[in-house]
Amino acid sequence: MRNPLADVPIPVLDDLIESDHLRSIVVGTVGTLGLLAVLGSSFPDSVAGDIAGIVFSTSTAASTARLAAPIVLAGLGGIFAEKSGVINIGLEGLLIISAFVSVYVASVVGIGNAILGVPAIWVGFLAGIVASTALAGVFGVVCIEFKADQIIAGLAVWLIALGLAPFMSTVFYGGVNTPNLGARVGWRYFAVMVVVATIVSWWALNRTAFGKHLRAAGENPRALDTVGVSVSRVRHTGVLLSGVLSGVGGSALALSIGQFVGSGETMVQGKGFIAIVAYLFGNYNPVGTLGAGILFAGLDATQIRLQQLGYAVPDTLVQTIPYVVVILVLALVGRTRLPAAAGDHYETEE
Amino acid sequence: MSRSDGGRLSTAVRRVLAPFVDRTVAERVLISVAAILLSVVVGFAIILVSGRVAECATAAWTMPVTGIGFCYDPIEVYVVLFNGALGYPLAVGDPGLVNPEWTPFNLSMGLTLSETTLLIFTGLSVAVAFRAGLFNIGTQGQLVVGGLATALTVLAAAPLLPAGPIAGVILIVAGTLAGAVGGGLWGALPGALKAYAGANVVITTIMLNFVAANVAYVLVLEVFRAEGSSVVATEYVPDHAQFVPWLFPGSSDFALLALAVGIGFILAFYYVVEHTAFGYDLRTGGVQAAAAEYAGVNAKATTVRAMTLSGAIGGVGGAVWVLMSEGRWVDSVPGLGFDGITVSILAGNSPLGVLPAAFLFGLLKGGALEIGFRTSVPTELVGVLRGLIILFVAMPEFFRMAGRYAGLGSRGPGGGNPTASGGSEGADGDGTDTAGTTTRGGESDA
Numbered sequence: 001m002r003n004p005l006a007d008v009p010i011p012v013l014d015d016l017i018e019s020d021h022l023r024s025i026v027v028g029t030v031g032t033l034g035l036l037a038v039l040g041s042s043f044p045d046s047v048a049g050d051i052a053g054i055v056f057s058t059s060t061a062a063s064t065a066r067l068a069a070p071i072v073l074a075g076l077g078g079i080f081a082e083k084s085g086v087i088n089i090g091l092e093g094l095l096i097i098s099a100f101v102s103v104y105v106a107s108v109v110g111i112g113n114a115i116l117g118v119p120a121i122w123v124g125f126l127a128g129i130v131a132s133t134a135l136a137g138v139f140g141v142v143c144i145e146f147k148a149d150q151i152i153a154g155l156a157v158w159l160i161a162l163g164l165a166p167f168m169s170t171v172f173y174g175g176v177n178t179p180n181l182g183a184r185v186g187w188r189y190f191a192v193m194v195v196v197a198t199i200v201s202w203w204a205l206n207r208t209a210f211g212k213h214l215r216a217a218g219e220n221p222r223a224l225d226t227v228g229v230s231v232s233r234v235r236h237t238g239v240l241l242s243g244v245l246s247g248v249g250g251s252a253l254a255l256s257i258g259q260f261v262g263s264g265e266t267m268v269q270g271k272g273f274i275a276i277v278a279y280l281f282g283n284y285n286p287v288g289t290l291g292a293g294i295l296f297a298g299l300d301a302t303q304i305r306l307q308q309l310g311y312a313v314p315d316t317l318v319q320t321i322p323y324v325v326v327i328l329v330l331a332l333v334g335r336t337r338l339p340a341a342a343g344d345h346y347e348t349e350e
Numbered sequence: 351m352s353r354s355d356g357g358r359l360s361t362a363v364r365r366v367l368a369p370f371v372d373r374t375v376a377e378r379v380l381i382s383v384a385a386i387l388l389s390v391v392v393g394f395a396i397i398l399v400s401g402r403v404a405e406c407a408t409a410a411w412t413m414p415v416t417g418i419g420f421c422y423d424p425i426e427v428y429v430v431l432f433n434g435a436l437g438y439p440l441a442v443g444d445p446g447l448v449n450p451e452w453t454p455f456n457l458s459m460g461l462t463l464s465e466t467t468l469l470i471f472t473g474l475s476v477a478v479a480f481r482a483g484l485f486n487i488g489t490q491g492q493l494v495v496g497g498l499a500t501a502l503t504v505l506a507a508a509p510l511l512p513a514g515p516i517a518g519v520i521l522i523v524a525g526t527l528a529g530a531v532g533g534g535l536w537g538a539l540p541g542a543l544k545a546y547a548g549a550n551v552v553i554t555t556i557m558l559n560f561v562a563a564n565v566a567y568v569l570v571l572e573v574f575r576a577e578g579s580s581v582v583a584t585e586y587v588p589d590h591a592q593f594v595p596w597l598f599p600g601s602s603d604f605a606l607l608a609l610a611v612g613i614g615f616i617l618a619f620y621y622v623v624e625h626t627a628f629g630y631d632l633r634t635g636g637v638q639a640a641a642a643e644y645a646g647v648n649a650k651a652t653t654v655r656a657m658t659l660s661g662a663i664g665g666v667g668g669a670v671w672v673l674m675s676e677g678r679w680v681d682s683v684p685g686l687g688f689d690g691i692t693v694s695i696l697a698g699n700s701p702l703g704v705l706p707a708a709f710l711f712g713l714l715k716g717g718a719l720e721i722g723f724r725t726s727v728p729t730e731l732v733g734v735l736r737g738l739i740i741l742f743v744a745m746p747e748f749f750r751m752a753g754r755y756a757g758l759g760s761r762g763p764g765g766g767n768p769t770a771s772g773g774s775e776g777a778d779g780d781g782t783d784t785a786g787t788t789t790r791g792g793e794s795d796a
Contacts, residue, residue, distance in 0.1 A: 089552070148745035151485060151552065152695055156741035159692070163733025170728035171400045273556050280553060316571075320564040323557040330549035338550075 060301050065191040066256045068297035070095055070268070072194050073249030074275035075282070075289040076201045077242030083205065083284060084238025085218040085231075085341045086143055087150045090157030091246050092272025094132040098250030099268060100165035102128030103178050103260040111183045121183055121255060128251030129244055135161065136243025140236050147345045158272070166262035176262035184258040193248060194290065201245075201286040214238055218339030221346040231346045246272070277326045296322040377746075378698040384749050385696075385742035386710070390428065393735045397424040397727060406726070422727045431732075434720025435462045435713040458716055460595070460602025463609060464675060466712030470612035471667030472690025473697060473704040474619055475660045479537075480699040481623055482656035483636030488540060488555025489664040490687025491562030492533035496665025497672045498566050499532030500525040501679035502574065504587045504672075513590050521591035522673060529669030530662040536562060537661015538654055545650035551657070559687070567681055576678070583680035593674040603675045611670075613705065615663065620701040632656055664690070692740050711736070 074091040081088035106124025113120050139157050142148045166176040173179060205211040216224040217234040225231050253267065254260050261267035274296055282288020303318035401411070401422030411423035433440050437456035441449040472489050479486035504525040511517035540558060543549040567582060576585040593605030623629040634642040635652045643649045664687060671686065672679055693711055697703030718732040742748070 142741065142745050142748075146745040146748040146751070148741075148747070152744035153741060155691065156737050156744055159737030159740060160734060161737075163730050163735075163737055167396075167728050167730035167734055168400065170730060171404045176730070270560065277553065277557070280550075316564040316568050320561050323560045323564075327543070327549070327554055327557050327561075330553060331543050331547040 060298075060305055062187045063301040063304065064294060064298045065187045065194070066253075066297075067300055068293045069187075069190040069194050069256070070246075070249035070253040070271045071275045071278050071297060072290050072293035073197060073252070074242075074246040074272050075278040075293055076197055076286055077245030077249075078276055078279050079201065079205070079284050079286060079289065080214065080238045080245070081242035082279075082342055083218045083339055084214045084235045085221065085339060085344065085346070086140065086235050086239050087154065087338075087343050088136070088139065088239060088242050089151055089154030089276065090135075090139055090161075090272075091242065091275050092268060092270065093154075093158035093161030094136055094243055094246035095250035095253065095268045095272045095275075096158075096161040096165050096266050097135050098128035098132035098247040099254035099266070100169060100178075100260045100262070101131035102251035103181060103254045103258070104168070104172065106181055106183075106255070107178065111181055121181070121185060125185070125248075125251045125255055128254070129247030132247030132250055133240055133243035136239050136246070137236075139243075140239035143239070144232050144235050144345075150343055162266065165260070165266060169260060169262045178260040178262075181255075181258040185252070185255045187256060190252040190256060193252070194293075197245060197248070198286045198290040205286065210237075215339070217346075218342055221341050221344075225346075225348060231348065235346075246275075249275075274322065277322065281326060281329060375698075375700075378700075379703075381746045381749050382696055382698065382703075382707075382743060385739055388742050389735050389738035392738050393731065394424045394428075396734060397422050397427055397731065401727075422725070427721060427725055427727050427731070430720050430724050431717035432713060434458060434724065435716035455597045455599075457599050457602050458720065460598035460604040461719065462709075462712045462716030463598075464602060464604035464712075465715040466709045467604070467609045467612050468667055468671055468675070468686050469689055469693050469708035469711050470609075470616060470704055471663055471670060472686045473693030473708050474612075474615055474690075474701060475664035475667065475687075476690045476694035477697060477699045477701055477704055478619060478623065478632075478663060479656055479660035480694055481636050482632045482652065484541070484544070484551050484653065484656055484660070486537070486540075486555055486657065486660050486664075487552055487691065488537065488558050488562075488687070489660070489667075489690045490683075490685060491555070491559040492536045492661040492664030493668040493671065493687045494559075494562045494566050494683050495536040495668070496529035496533030496661075497668030497683070498569070498584075498679050499665065500529035500669040500672045501584045501587060503528035504591050505585055508588050508591060513588060515590065518590035521587075522593070525587075525591065525673055526666055526669040529665040529667075529672075531665070533665015533668060534658045534662035537664065538658040541654040541657025541661075544657070545653040563683070566679075570679065570681065581680060581682070584678045586678045587673065591673065592677055593670070605674050608670050608674045615666070616701050616705055619663075623701060628655070689736075692736055695740055695743055 074095055077094070078088055078091050102124040104124070105127035106121050109115060109120035109123050111120050115123050118126075135157060139153060142153050143150050169176050169178055205214065213224060213229050213234045214237075216229075217231050217238070221231045224234065249271075250268070253271070257267075259267075275293070278292040278296065279289045281292040282290070299318065299321055398420055401420035401424070402418075404421040406421040411420045411425070412418070413420065435458060437452060437454075437458040438449055439452045440447060472493060475489045475492065476486055504521050507521060507524055508517075511520060536558065540549070540551050540554040543554050544551045570584055571582050574584050576583055593608050595602060595605050597606060598604050623632060631642065631647045631652045632655075634645065635647055635649050635656070642652075667686060667690075671683075689711055693704060693707045696710070697707040714732050714736060718729045721727055721731065722729045
């Protein structure tokens with residue numbers, strides 16, 4: 001089945017995107033947005049005008065950036081882990097733990113104070129990254145050294161964080177939600193971080209020796225071992241990187257509001273699972289992951305604005321769209337191929 | 351089991367005894383128990399640390415020798431957790447060990463067993479799919495869809511029948527069947543996507559969970575919402591169509607009949623998985639899909655069937671949730687399907703193991719309520735314990751290493767690597783029961 005959208009040439013992106021289904025997604029998204037812009041400017045008083053007004057407004061851009069940051073960053077982390085051969089399904093847990101720790105540490109330091117010249121909110125931001133990386137490190141040791149089943153251990157990471165963050169919040173603040181810090185970090189910082197992280201990830205994966213080792217550890221660990229590179233070290237690095245990037249995402253999520261919300265599925269609300277979807281959707285390409293993350297977040301942000309304008313869109317149905325799209329994409333357009341050795345343990349041969 | 355022993359036992363007896371004497375099973379049970387104990391120990395440390403940083407007027411517990419005070423008493427927490435979940439059979443602090451006023455039919459016990467019953471269905475659902483090599487994370491969605499199908503069927507059929515015990519039986523049976531069909535169809539979807547389009551089951555079932563929750567919510571919100579209800583919920587099904595809380599207090603939402611049905615399901619699926627041709631297809635497909643195909647198993651059809659069956663069991667879980675716990679479909683569906691994954695993992699994906707695993711998580715749930723009533727420790731602690739148990743169960747190699755380090759030697763359950771012990775097991779045994787050998791291989795793989 002040949003997808004007509006896949007044949008449209010994209011001058012700048014041609015080098016970055018090899019995959020057909022990714023091209024069709026890019027062309028489809030750009031086409032839809034373009035059509036919307038034309039319709040919206042021609043009929044400003046219609047529904048199309050309203051939607052166009054929303055989609056191209058600054059406030060929608062801001063909330064898209066806020067919602068996309070954790071998805072894209074955790075998704076980028078997931079690429080590093082999975083390319084190295086460790087399927088990290090615990091991204092959700094990493095986001096939860098970093099979201100809580102960032103707010104907690106920022107409140108302990110105290111807004112207005114600074115450590116070594118770093119303002120409290122950024123100290124919290126760094127602490128969130130450290131917490132997420134530490135949890136990812138535990139996950140890595142469990143999977144690589146103790147040969148745990150990666151899916152089960154990943155679920156355990158999610159469950160532990162899901163219990164631990166509201167537990168600690170209750171211990172410290174007497175409730176599952178932390179009080180608001182009264183300070184927040186602007187979305188522009190996180191938008192920049194997301195773009196920089198995407199470019200650096202793409203470069204690291206495709207243009208460095210480390211990227212080659214990472215892919216070899218996932219595709220053919222024996223070959224990597226033969227040339228004298230330690231497979232477990234590469235895999236540990238991949239998992240730790242997923243912790244760092246998810247930590248940035250989780251801290252960004254919490255600090256963009258200035259609060260941790262721990263009720264129900266916590267404020268992360270499945271964004272870690274959407275992140276997995278985003279990188280599969282982008283076929284392990286950081287640029288594709290960025291696109292998928294912005295698409296999902298943009299849909300959500302548009303839907304929130306539509307509600308505020310009084311359109312009776314059942315918001316839950318709009319939220320369902322990304323999930324249905326993923327199922328359709330998996331079934332019809334392109335099958336994502338897991339790295340050959342993902343999920344397997346590797347024994348070094350002495 | 352020595353060769354001479356095996357010769358004397360008839361095949362039938364051996365088949366019954368095999369799961370209990372088989373060393374890989376013994377090892378698995380040992381790992382599960384060790385994981386529970388280790389998580390209790392780690393939980394102890396977490397309670398101590400958080401008790402140190404929390405603020406309180408008087409220390410609840412003072413560490414011997416050092417004299418450091420802690421806000422939470424870890425021993426009390428565990429006593430309340432396990433004793434309280436059973437309704438305090440042990441009289442702690444009073445003269446005499448046993449509480450003379452305790453009966454098994456108390457409220458806490460009912461709450462614990464109610465959770466156990468629901469977890470039996472969801473745990474069994476995950477376990478059946480797991481044995482076919484399919485990781486069904488979608489039991490939650492199958493439970494949501496099955497529960498809604500049950501509620502709508504019973505609500506639609508109830509006015510057609512005169513109220514009474516006979517109508518009740520008919521409604522409960524019809525509602526449960528509707529739940530099984532709804533959950534089965536919802537489970538068949540990822541099965542078919544896997545078999546005919548190669549879509550990853552883990553991903554599609556996670557997605558379908560969100561889709562099920564959202565679609566069911568919108569359906570009830572827009573179409574089936576009970577008039578004047580402040581929450582998104584259907585009407586209550588008539589009283590005679592609900593499971594009767596026989597012997598237990600009505601507020602515990604527990605019916606012995608439902609537990610009996612659950613145990614019946616466990617035995618039935620143990621038989622189906624271990625001793626039927628379909629179960630053989632299921633297990634070989636799970637262990638070595640290519641080999642199964644070569645041996646004449648239709649792997650695609652088996653995948654769809656396994657997922658349908660798994661979904662149907664999850665749907666029955668939803669039916670029991672509606673007809674026993676809530677009496678209606680209500681939007682705040684508890685995460686029973688996710689807990690089913692943890693139950694199945696702790697049970698080593700064996701249908702028989704689901705019963706004790708479901709009871710343990712039922713205990714944790716019942717005990718969490720008691721911790722909330724009786725101590726100042728946040729009940730979220732139980733969620734942490736659950737995650738720790740799963741983490742430790744996932745790393746059997748850790749316990750094998752620890753066993754080797756402790757010098758248990760190669761004969762003990764801590765010795766040898768899994769493939770080697772599995773292989774020697776096959777050589778030690780009679781080597782005639784090929785299905786049994788396959789099972790063992792599969793279990794050590796899973």
